[in-house]
Amino acid sequence: MNNSKGLEAWAKFFVASTRLNQVMEEAMKLDGLPPLEVYDVLWTLERAPEHALRFTDLGERVLLSRCNVTRLAEKLENQGLIERERCPSDRRGVYAVLTKDGLKLRKDMWKRYSELIEEHFSSHLSEKEQDQLIAIMKKVWQEPVRADEKNGCPGAV
Amino acid sequence: MNNSKGLEAWAKFFVASTRLNQVMEEAMKLDGLPPLEVYDVLWTLERAPEHALRFTDLGERVLLSRCNVTRLAEKLENQGLIERERCPSDRRGVYAVLTKDGLKLRKDMWKRYSELIEEHFSSHLSEKEQDQLIAIMKKVWQEPVRADEKNGCPGAV
DNA sequence: CCTGCTTTGTTGCAATTGCAACAAATTTCT
DNA sequence: AGAAATTTGTTGCAATTGCAACAAAGCAGG
Numbered sequence: 001m002n003n004s005k006g007l008e009a010w011a012k013f014f015v016a017s018t019r020l021n022q023v024m025e026e027a028m029k030l031d032g033l034p035p036l037e038v039y040d041v042l043w044t045l046e047r048a049p050e051h052a053l054r055f056t057d058l059g060e061r062v063l064l065s066r067c068n069v070t071r072l073a074e075k076l077e078n079q080g081l082i083e084r085e086r087c088p089s090d091r092r093g094v095y096a097v098l099t100k101d102g103l104k105l106r107k108d109m110w111k112r113y114s115e116l117i118e119e120h121f122s123s124h125l126s127e128k129e130q131d132q133l134i135a136i137m138k139k140v141w142q143e144p145v146r147a148d149e150k151n152g153c154p155g156a157v
Numbered sequence: 158m159n160n161s162k163g164l165e166a167w168a169k170f171f172v173a174s175t176r177l178n179q180v181m182e183e184a185m186k187l188d189g190l191p192p193l194e195v196y197d198v199l200w201t202l203e204r205a206p207e208h209a210l211r212f213t214d215l216g217e218r219v220l221l222s223r224c225n226v227t228r229l230a231e232k233l234e235n236q237g238l239i240e241r242e243r244c245p246s247d248r249r250g251v252y253a254v255l256t257k258d259g260l261k262l263r264k265d266m267w268k269r270y271s272e273l274i275e276e277h278f279s280s281h282l283s284e285k286e287q288d289q290l291i292a293i294m295k296k297v298w299q300e301p302v303r304a305d306e307k308n309g310c311p312g313a314v
Numbered sequence: 315c316c317t318g319c320t321t322t323g324t325t326g327c328a329a330t331t332g333c334a335a336c337a338a339a340t341t342t343c344t
Numbered sequence: 345a346g347a348a349a350t351t352t353g354t355t356g357c358a359a360t361t362g363c364a365a366c367a368a369a370g371c372a373g374g
Contacts (some may be wrong), residue, residue: 006279122163
């Protein structure tokens with residue numbers, strides 16, 4: 001085996017991320033909260049200017065369920081979490097806009113989600129290790145920078 | 158914000174793992190190779206004694222597609238990658254057994270998969286960082302130890 | 315042996331997803 | 345301006361998935 005350490009690192013990384021997601025997802029459901037892909041959409045909208053994004057942009061920025069944005073949006077709309085608004089300058093375009101309820105749900109989900117992160121993840125790591133991990137993740141994936149996007153704040157998915 | 162560094166670490170971890178998986182999955186498909194969940198099953202069987210596992214065990218050990226093992230197995234069986242074998246001691250039980258073709262496909266997939274890991278992951282990290290990451294992943298997730306399982310070798314998913 | 319209880323794998327059904335075809339609006343090019 | 349190409353969101357269809365009901369086989373205790 002050649003540079004087996006890199007491959008081992010990937011294996012551990014892959015297993016840990018998959019399992020932790022399963023744990024979180026299951027715990028959220030157990031608390032009657034929607035799956036994380038809903039959180040993903042709500043939080044993506046919340047960061048956007050005016051809490052609104054065109055469907056195409058939403059599809060590009062969202063992490064999970066990249067296709068079928070239309071259908072996921074339809075579901076969220078029925079639950080009153082987002083609203084549609086036709087784009088005035090381009091009559092093809094449609095904006096998805098976060099509603100009050102959507103904002104509230106995002107916060108409620110984050111309350112529980114952040115607890116889970118703390119419990120299953122952060123609490124096992126020293127501050128130094130957290131720094132190391134952040135640095136390493138930056139090296140293997142740089143999310144494209146969007147001029148308009150707010151970040152910092154709480155729940156980055 | 159409280160211990161925001163832990164949450165930031167999770168966010169970066171989550172985004173990187175999700176995006177990298179998407180990249181790998183897409184690249185595999187582009188090369189006409191099956192999705193990684195197939196790799197997952199084949200590799201899980203290959204590590205097992207006799208290259209065989211009861212369906213229940215398979216379902217527990219596999220990372221992706223944990224439910225519907227029956228149906229995924231059915232598909233793999235049709236492609237000649239695994240075989241069914243009734244368990245002699247317990248007539249409820251069914252073994253999934255890796256075939257020659259299954260073994261070969263696993264290796265072929267690994268050839269490409271390991272290239273992708275190198276390209277998108279390992280090559281961005283120093284040896285020291287790889288060590289750090291392994292240590293950190295061990296702290297946030299310990300996969301249960303199975304007495305019989307072989308590991309070490311190549312592609313741990 | 316007989317009665318419940320658990321384990322194991324399968325199956326039916328409804329919901330979700332991926333993909334490709336599609337129509338409407340816009341842009342590009344001549 | 346007009347034809348061709350591109351972008352944007354929707355829709356139909358087939359494949360996949362999650363869930364719960366189910367039957368068959370084993371197990372525990374009388």
